[in-house]
Amino acid sequence: MMDITQQLIAQKESGQKAFVPYIVAGAHGLDALEETILNLQSLGATALEIGIPYSDPVADGPVIRTVGGRALQNGVTLSSVLETVARLSDRVRIPLFFMTYVNTIFVYGIERFAKRCSEVGIRGVIIPDLPFEERGLVQEAFRTYEIANVPLVALTSDEERMAAIVREAEGFIYAVTINGVTGRQVEASATADHFATLQRLTDLPIYAGFGITTAEDVDAMNAQADGVIVGTAIVRALEEGQSEAIEALFGAKSLK
Amino acid sequence: MSKGTFGTFGGQYVPETLMTALHELEEAFDEAMESEAFHEELRALSVDYVGRETPLYEAEQLTKALGGARIFLKREDLNHTGAHKINNTLGQVLLARRMGKKKIVAETGAGQHGVATATMCARFGMECIVFMGAVDVERQKLNVFRMELLGATVVPVEDGAGTLKDAVNEALRYWVTHVDDTHYVLGSALGPHPFPTMVKQFQRVIGDEAKAQHVEKTGKLPDALVACVGGGSNAIGLFAPFVDDASVNMYGVEAGGEGVETGRHSAAVAERNEGMLHGARMYLLQDDGGNIRPTYSISAGLDYPAVGPEHSYLDSIGRVTYDTVTDEEALAAFRYLSEVEGIIPALESAHAIAYVRKLAPTMAPDETIVVSLSGRGDKDIHSVYEALGGERV
Numbered sequence: 120m121m122d123i124t125q126q127l128i129a130q131k132e133s134g135q136k137a138f139v140p141y142i143v144a145g146a147h148g149l150d151a152l153e154e155t156i157l158n159l160q161s162l163g164a165t166a167l168e169i170g171i172p173y174s175d176p177v178a179d180g181p182v183i184r185t186v187g188g189r190a191l192q193n194g195v196t197l198s199s200v201l202e203t204v205a206r207l208s209d210r211v212r213i214p215l216f217f218m219t220y221v222n223t224i225f226v227y228g229i230e231r232f233a234k235r236c237s238e239v240g241i242r243g244v245i246i247p248d249l250p251f252e253e254r255g256l257v258q259e260a261f262r263t264y265e266i267a268n269v270p271l272v273a274l275t276s277d278e279e280r281m282a283a284i285v286r287e288a289e290g291f292i293y294a295v296t297i298n299g300v301t302g303r304q305v306e307a308s309a310t311a312d313h314f315a316t317l318q319r320l321t322d323l324p325i326y327a328g329f330g331i332t333t334a335e336d337v338d339a340m341n342a343q344a345d346g347v348i349v350g351t352a353i354v355r356a357l358e359e360g361q362s363e364a365i366e367a368l369f370g371a372k373s374l375k
Numbered sequence: 376m377s378k379g380t381f382g383t384f385g386g387q388y389v390p391e392t393l394m395t396a397l398h399e400l401e402e403a404f405d406e407a408m409e410s411e412a413f414h415e416e417l418r419a420l421s422v423d424y425v426g427r428e429t430p431l432y433e434a435e436q437l438t439k440a441l442g443g444a445r446i447f448l449k450r451e452d453l454n455h456t457g458a459h460k461i462n463n464t465l466g467q468v469l470l471a472r473r474m475g476k477k478k479i480v481a482e483t484g485a486g487q488h489g490v491a492t493a494t495m496c497a498r499f500g501m502e503c504i505v506f507m508g509a510v511d512v513e514r515q516k517l518n519v520f521r522m523e524l525l526g527a528t529v530v531p532v533e534d535g536a537g538t539l540k541d542a543v544n545e546a547l548r549y550w551v552t553h554v555d556d557t558h559y560v561l562g563s564a565l566g567p568h569p570f571p572t573m574v575k576q577f578q579r580v581i582g583d584e585a586k587a588q589h590v591e592k593t594g595k596l597p598d599a600l601v602a603c604v605g606g607g608s609n610a611i612g613l614f615a616p617f618v619d620d621a622s623v624n625m626y627g628v629e630a631g632g633e634g635v636e637t638g639r640h641s642a643a644v645a646e647r648n649e650g651m652l653h654g655a656r657m658y659l660l661q662d663d664g665g666n667i668r669p670t671y672s673i674s675a676g677l678d679y680p681a682v683g684p685e686h687s688y689l690d691s692i693g694r695v696t697y698d699t700v701t702d703e704e705a706l707a708a709f710r711y712l713s714e715v716e717g718i719i720p721a722l723e724s725a726h727a728i729a730y731v732r733k734l735a736p737t738m739a740p741d742e743t744i745v746v747s748l749s750g751r752g753d754k755d756i757h758s759v760y761e762a763l764g765g766e767r768v
Contacts, residue, residue: 174666175540175652177547178390184534196664221388222651226665248388248651253377273392275554280395298392299552 123214123242123267124323127291130165131324136373137291137346138337139326140353140365141168141218143186145195147357149203155357160213162369168245168348169204171197171219178247180302182351186358197227201235208240216269216290218245221256233260243267243290251284261289269293274309278316285321292317292325294344302351305330307339314343334371341373379568381688387567388651389547396554401569403474408576413469420465424498425455427580431588431745436715437731444598444738446731448718448748449585451609458721458750459581459609460491464560466577468495471558478502478557482546484511484539484605485676485723486518487750488562493527503527506545510537511675518754536669539605539679543653563606564683567654571611571684578612585745586616593743599624599734602747603726604697605641605677607686609749618694627686628730630672631699641670643682644690644697652680657687673702673762674722676750702762704729709752709759721750722759 130137140159144152156167172187172195179187197219204215217236224232224246236244244266249256254268261268267290272281275298285292294317296305310327317325327340328348340347349368356364377386378401387397407413421427429450438446451459464481471479479496482505483489489505496503505522509531512519522529535541543565550559564574589597600617602610604627617623632640643658650659652667660668660680672678682690682697689695700708705722708729713719720728727746735744752759 174535175544177544177653178551191666198664222659222661222665224665226650226661226663247390248654250387250389250391250394252387252394255377271391273390273394275392275395277395295390295392298554300548303552 123290126214127324128322131345135165136341137165137324137326138163138369138374139166139168139346139348140164141170141348141350142357143170143172143183143190143354144200145172145190145193146186146354148193149195149199152203153207156207157210160211162366163374164213165346166214166216168216168218169200171200171217171223173220173223176220178300180300180351182302182355186354197223201239204241205239211240214242215240216243216245217241218247221246221249229257230260233257233264233266236266237264241266243269245269245271245293247271254287271295272317274298274313281317282320285323288321288323292321292323293348294325294327295329296327296340297330299329301329303330304332305336305340307343311343334367337368337371338373379572381685382691384656384687385568385571385684386656387654388656389567389654390551392551392554397567397569399474403470404569404573407470407473413473417466417469421580425461425465426453428584429453431585431592433592434716437712438735440715441732441735443735443740444742444744445740446735447589447597447743447745449581449613449745451581451747451749452718452720452724452751456487456491456494457753458487458491459578459612459747460488460562461494462580462612463562463574463577463608464488464491464495467558467560467573468499468501471501471560472499474558476556476558478504478553479560480546480549480553480557481505481560481562482539482542483507483562484542484678485674485754486511486515486522487676487754489527489529490518490521490525492560492562493522493525496527497525504549505529506532506542506549508536508538508542509533511539511542514758515675515754538670539675540667540670547653563608564611564685565606565653565655565681571655574608575611575615575685578608579615581609581612581747582614582616585613589743589745596620596623597745598622598738598742599626599744601626601628601727601731601734601744603628603677603723603749604682604686605630605679605723606681607683609747611683611685613745613747614689614695625695626730626734627695627697628726629682629697629699630674630677630726631701632671632673634701635699639671640699641672641678641680642699643680644686645699655684657681657684658690673705673758674726676721676723677726698730700726700729706759706762708732709755718748719752720748721752722755724749725752
């Protein structure tokens with residue numbers, strides 16, 4: 120399999136904007152997770168971010184928290200999500216990423232987690248509470264099993280810090296577009312300089328995430344970034360069974 | 376690389392958005408520690424506003440009743456606002472002012488830290504928002520009213536069990552969203568670096584004073600120290616100046632709730648299960664999937680699923696002995712100290728007293744114990760009344 124970083128750089132260079140839906144694993148049971156993944160793939164997702172439910176998700180707003188809380192109550196665990204992904208791997212052509220809080224994988228065992236990810240076809244992991252300073256916790260295991268540790272950069276990260284972060288980055292750069300939790304509204308006027316700086320610092324694709332809720336937001340952020348991650352809006356639409364809302368997001372002009 | 380670690384514990388497990396604020400805070404804290412003007416301002420307000428130094432009171436009646444070691448109470452209950460919490464909020468609010476922050480956010484469990492934070496914000500004319508679990512809002516109504524009197528906005532948190540852990544989550548989320556103009560006054564020896572070190576620094580006045588007072592009264596160091604441990608700020612404040620004094624035995628008392636064996640407790644050291652929560656690696660109460668477990672204690676201030684990273688470390692190297700006391704024992708100690716010494720302790724501090732009732736009789740009369748009486752019990756009168764069945768004593 121091609122290195123995930125090279126694969127995503129090639130996609131960027133081909134001029135295709137990335138569209139990465141975020142979903143909460145097990146929001147409607149694990150059978151529905153399979154269906155959702157395949158459905159989003161056929162709609163044109165270029166990759167998927169699968170959120171592992173956790174009891175104390177400090178980076179998430181109320182929508183994702185509520186849905187994640189229900190998944191936990193239904194007994195969804197990291198192990199059961201890994202097994203679901205394993206059953207799917209021959210039908211999934213797009214790269215799959217996990218979004219997980221650090222304690223979930225720490226308790227599972229970092230080495231065991233990385234190994235199992237590579238076996239089931241997970242290409243990278245986004246850990247919102249594992250900043251650059253703490254990357255040593257996962258570095259060795261992730262390298263051994265070729266799992267990308269996708270870093271987040273924030274509006275509060277200054278240029279020097281961003282340069283250090285992107286130098287070691289793998290997969291893509293997750294650029295957080297707001298100060299806040301998931302689901303708050305992004306303002307493209309506030310992020311332009313930030314993305315321009317970031318583009319100068321790295322060849323890796325930069326995906327904008329947090330607060331992107333409409334097709335207009337997708338276009339506005341794609342003008343600054345190489346792709347977008349849409350979480351709360353997708354999770355809410357899946358909750359409410361509004362497939363038109365999801366199709367509208369995929370219909371954004373910048374994705375044509 | 377990882378910063379602010381105690382052995383493998385501690386660190387900075389927080390969203391990237393907060394990292395710059397943590398670096399700025401660390402820098403400002405280090406500068407303040409080097410600044411004579413800062414120490415002078417802190418000292419002057421500690422004396423005239425907080426009421427330090429607090430007495431080290433020899434509890435002769437308690438000593439006589441228990442028949443063993445001489446017992447000294449470090450009277451943090453006599454501080455302004457009624458607990459040790461104000462030592463930390465005074466220091467952090469002064470620091471926030473130096474950093475040019477306009478707003479303060481805090482979490483609170485029992486309400487003591489919230490009241491202490493609201494107090495310092497009132498004193499310095501700063502905007503103050505306090506997150507408090509909805510269950511705690513209900514069981515500590517008077518402290519909610521106190522905070523509001525002091526001009527703070529109290530926001531009930533409905534998430535999770537509606538207690539301290541959920542209030543910390545929400546305070547962190549608020550801080551991420553308002554990081555530019557807001558300082559987060561974390562109330563215990565918890566959280567990402569530099570909080571555990573900073574909170575210890577502002578609380579070590581408890582131990583520094585107690586050490587000098589004890590030497591003056593007895594001509595020697597104490598043989599034992601006892602303090603209750605939730606997150607662990609009063610305990611780390613008392614212990615810090617004695618850690619290198621090998622002759623001093625130290626005891627941290629966790630909330631055993633209905634008994635550790637029932638699972639309904641808040642005693643994280645009792646299970647020695649490592650994990651990351653609220654920015655630090657420490658001992659946590661969690662399930663097999665790494666999800667944080669519900670906790671329980673009659674004392675809202677101890678009702679938290681972890682102990683701070685330095686306590687986790689002090690346990691791991693065997694320097695401090697951690698043990699538990701049940702609700703029932705704490706309630707009995709609450710009444711006992713009231714009757715024997717005429718001092719009504721906070722339910723948190725009653726855990727330390729309950730432990731002393733077991734420890735003192737095992738020690739010789741020429742040995743001494745210093746107990747941190749971290750807060751006064753006025754706030755708990757109503758819940759104790761109810762716990763005792765609403766009957767007359």
